[in-house]
Amino acid sequence: MIVNGVSVDDTFAEAFAMRGTRLIITAQTLGWARTAAVSMTGFATSVIGCGLEAGIECELDGARTPDGRPGIAVLLFATSSSELAKQLERRVGQCVLTSPTSAVFSGIASGRPLPLGKTLRYFGDGHQISKVIGGRHYWRVPVMDGEFIAEDTAAMSDAIGGGNFLILASGASQALAAAEAAIEAMRRVSGAIMPFPGGIARSGSKVGSKYKALIASTNHAFCPTLRASVDSELGPDVECVLEIVIDGLTEEAVRHSMQAGLRAVCAVGAAGGILRLSAGNYGGKLGKFHFPLRALLP
Amino acid sequence: MTELVLRLRAAPAFRLDLSLLTPERLAGQTADAVARLPLAYGRRSVPVGEWFDVRGTAGPRILIEGDGVRLDRIGAGMQDGQIRVEGGAGAYLGIGMRGGRIDVSGSVDAYAASGLVGGLMRIGGDAGDYLGAALPGEHRGMRGGVVIVGGRVGDRAGDHMRRGLILAEGACGDYCGSRMQGGTIATLGACGARPGFAMRRGSLVFAGPPPSPGPTFNDAGELPLGFLVLLARSWKELPSRFASLSRPSIRVRRWVGDLAFAGQGELIHWPG
Numbered sequence: 001m002i003v004n005g006v007s008v009d010d011t012f013a014e015a016f017a018m019r020g021t022r023l024i025i026t027a028q029t030l031g032w033a034r035t036a037a038v039s040m041t042g043f044a045t046s047v048i049g050c051g052l053e054a055g056i057e058c059e060l061d062g063a064r065t066p067d068g069r070p071g072i073a074v075l076l077f078a079t080s081s082s083e084l085a086k087q088l089e090r091r092v093g094q095c096v097l098t099s100p101t102s103a104v105f106s107g108i109a110s111g112r113p114l115p116l117g118k119t120l121r122y123f124g125d126g127h128q129i130s131k132v133i134g135g136r137h138y139w140r141v142p143v144m145d146g147e148f149i150a151e152d153t154a155a156m157s158d159a160i161g162g163g164n165f166l167i168l169a170s171g172a173s174q175a176l177a178a179a180e181a182a183i184e185a186m187r188r189v190s191g192a193i194m195p196f197p198g199g200i201a202r203s204g205s206k207v208g209s210k211y212k213a214l215i216a217s218t219n220h221a222f223c224p225t226l227r228a229s230v231d232s233e234l235g236p237d238v239e240c241v242l243e244i245v246i247d248g249l250t251e252e253a254v255r256h257s258m259q260a261g262l263r264a265v266c267a268v269g270a271a272g273g274i275l276r277l278s279a280g281n282y283g284g285k286l287g288k289f290h291f292p293l294r295a296l297l298p
Numbered sequence: 299m300t301e302l303v304l305r306l307r308a309a310p311a312f313r314l315d316l317s318l319l320t321p322e323r324l325a326g327q328t329a330d331a332v333a334r335l336p337l338a339y340g341r342r343s344v345p346v347g348e349w350f351d352v353r354g355t356a357g358p359r360i361l362i363e364g365d366g367v368r369l370d371r372i373g374a375g376m377q378d379g380q381i382r383v384e385g386g387a388g389a390y391l392g393i394g395m396r397g398g399r400i401d402v403s404g405s406v407d408a409y410a411a412s413g414l415v416g417g418l419m420r421i422g423g424d425a426g427d428y429l430g431a432a433l434p435g436e437h438r439g440m441r442g443g444v445v446i447v448g449g450r451v452g453d454r455a456g457d458h459m460r461r462g463l464i465l466a467e468g469a470c471g472d473y474c475g476s477r478m479q480g481g482t483i484a485t486l487g488a489c490g491a492r493p494g495f496a497m498r499r500g501s502l503v504f505a506g507p508p509p510s511p512g513p514t515f516n517d518a519g520e521l522p523l524g525f526l527v528l529l530a531r532s533w534k535e536l537p538s539r540f541a542s543l544s545r546p547s548i549r550v551r552r553w554v555g556d557l558a559f560a561g562q563g564e565l566i567h568w569p570g
Contacts, residue, residue, distance in 0.1 A: 067527045103524060129499070129562065130480065131525055132442075132461055134532030140525050149524055 001294045005270025006277055008293050013164045013258065014281035015289040018047075018077045019084045020159030020249050021114055022057065022107030025096055026071035030059060036099035037072035040091045044076070045196045046245075048205070048216050052078040052087040053161060053247050055193030066105045066136075067149065073107050075193045077161050077247040081112070084156060089119050097123065097141070097148055108155035108249075117141070117150030160289050163192075163246035163254040166204065166222060166278040167265055168238045174273025175240040176200075181268055182244055182261035189260050191253030192246050204243040204280060219280070238275055251289055259296045266297065300357030302332065304350040306364025306385075312340035313388060314349060316362075317371035321379025321398065324356035332356060362387075367407065373400045376417065389426070392419050395443065405449065409433065414443040414462060420537055424449035427471065430464050430483075431457035440464070440481060446538045453490065456483045459500060463532075467539045475502045478563060482529065486539060497556050497563035503529070505543060508551070508567040515555030515565060522549045526568065545570060 001008040025040070027033035037056050044054035057073040065071040076091075078084035096104050097120055104116065117139035121128040129140040130152075137152035167182070169175035183199035186192070194200070209217035220226050221233040222241045234241070244261055248254035268274050279293055302324060315338035324332055333347030346352060354361075358379040362372065370388040373381045378398045386404030396415045405423030411430040425447045430440035431454055439458035446465045453471035456464055459481045469487035476492075478500035486506045493509045494502050502509070503526075511517075526548045533540040545568055553565040 066531070067524060068531065069527075127562070129564075131482070131501070131528075133482075133525070133528045138525065138528065146522060147524055149528070 001297070003266040003269075003298050006266050006274050008262075008266075008297055009276065009278040010292075010294060011279050012281055012284070012290045012292040013162070013279040014284060014287035015160045015162040015164075015246075015254060015291065016079075016287045017289075018053075018079055018159045018161035018247065019081045019156055020075060020077040020161075020247070021084065021088070021111075021154045021156050022249065023074050023076070023088075023092070023116075023154055024060065024065055024071050024105045024107045025074060026060075026065045026067050026069040026103045026105070027099065028069060028101040030070035030072075032099065032101055033070055033072045034059075036096045036102045037074050039099065040095035041074055041076075041195075042095075044091075045201075047077075047079050047083075047161070051083060052076055053193075053195035053245075054091075055195045055199075055247075057193055058187075058190060066151075067103055069103070075191075075247065075249065077159050077193075077195075079161075081114070081156055085114050088114055088116065088154065092116065092150070093120055093123070097143070097150075100145055103149040105151045106154040108157055111155030111157045113153035114156045115152075116154045117152045120148075120150050123148075157249055159247065159249050160251055160254050161247040162287060163248065163258050163289075163291055164243055164280050165258060165262060165265075165293060166280065167242045167244070167274060168222075168234065168276035168278060169240050169242075170237060170273040170275060172240040174268075175242045178265045178268040178272060178274050179242045179244060182264040185260040185264040186244070186246070186257045189253065189257040191250055192248035192257035194244055194246055194257075196243075196245055199244060201243040201245055202241075204241070207282065207286075222278075233278065235275075243280070254289070255291060255296065258291055262293065262296050263298070300355045301359040301361055302329065302352070302354045302356045303361045303363065304332075304346070304352055306350055306362070306366060306369070308349075309365050310339065310349055310368050313368050313370050314339050315371050316369050317374035317393075319346070319360060319362075320373060320376040320381070321356070321358050321360055322377050324360070327356045329353050329355065366404075370407075372402075373398075376400070386423065391421075392417070395419070408452065411440055411443070411445045411464075413438065414440045414445065416443045418443065418536075419445045420448075421446065422448045424468070425451045425455070425466075427452035427454055428457060429455040430459050430462065431455070439478075444536065446536060446540075448538075450487070451485070456481065456500075459483070465533070465536070465538050465540045475500060475563070478502075484529075484540065486543075494556055494563050494565055496559050498560035499562045501564050501566060503566045503568055505540075505545070505568050505570070508569075509553075509565050511553045511555065511565055514558040515553040516557060518552040518554050518564075520549055520551050522547070523552070523566070524548060526550065526566075 391410035408426035472490035
């Protein structure tokens, strides 16, 4: 399959079941809501080393937040509910509670509860106040700029992590430009995030390593400098490969996000130095969810 | 929608206990069957038909018409459906109610919404003493739900209240929120003496004239409280004047107390 001069491999992205949640972080200004959100979703690129994968989903104006202030919706994904709960408590406690004027709310209406204010309230040292307002339970925790308001629990949902595709280009500039175009399009899709820096990963990995201590190592088949040394997937014309990884609350969200990204890359096309599109998988043996690239295009 | 109508023929001489007449207890019964049901009347038991003309079919809605000042325990323990009272109601309106809705166009007697767990109660007129309070000897008052009073609220509203919301569009009597352990009472009118007496937790919000806190409340001064936005937004869908409450700021004056007890309650004056 060739779209706008870009060869699309007959392959699929293999994704896995995860646990996910959405939080809404608000603050006096959008800038401070974003600061808290960026801080909270930092060092959250991969469950391999960070414990969870997280990112900013979208900005929200006051009409779409519980307290009428500007806010940011963030999505968080982990491989287990216990890890998600642990990471949530740490990250909200260290990055949102500490951020000036912030408040945090559940962004999913129903689902299995994840402790949010329920555990953070203890920071109030007994001065915290519980309020049930409109059927939702909040905590008012006294802090030095007033009160930190946190909803008692967030809701956890089944989610999908590891949707992905690879952009193979004639050079780094071309790959980066196409990847940036893809990320811009993908950020308009709700319910999904791209957790790597700027949404883009240059160090795609494979499972395992020659070193026993490592559970993942470089995806040698897609490394241009190894094409003469290993069983490479790359022809002589490919100088750069970038990967975009997608986590979503639903299979539909991951599919729409991948579709938006793949279309944006194809729009750049061969004229922009894009040669091939591929995806990472494990032969279909590990992940429950498969996203064939050709079914998502044109 | 099916509706069961009970028209009171004359004012009873003694208290009449209507706790049996809730939508879930009467579900599927004909008007004749309902008319034969026994009601506690003073020390006697009398059939519903002795005091009421009954028509319609029992379903999710019940309409009670007439001067109901001696009709006690309307909607007691109700879980679902709607009871509408065209007129007044007696004591213990909706006691132990868990869900559904009660609308009373007139005034009600004492202990309305006592032990309320859930649901919505709208009283068009005045409410007697001990609205949403615990019964004597009990330690648990209102534990959830919403009560809206269009008129004046009597003394000791929310006594031992644990959770839930009382919105008083008129004035409140003395000792409003006494021994309160949680929840919120808001009023648009004036408040009587010693609001929040012996309260341990909970919020009393005065959106009209400022309160006169007792000596065991400390003035915390003026400051913005963000949770008031959540509170006001939750009122938007309610059938109350509070739905259109407009406040330019969340900067309020706050008193904390009752310091003779746990002292984690608050009196909030939220001026317009």
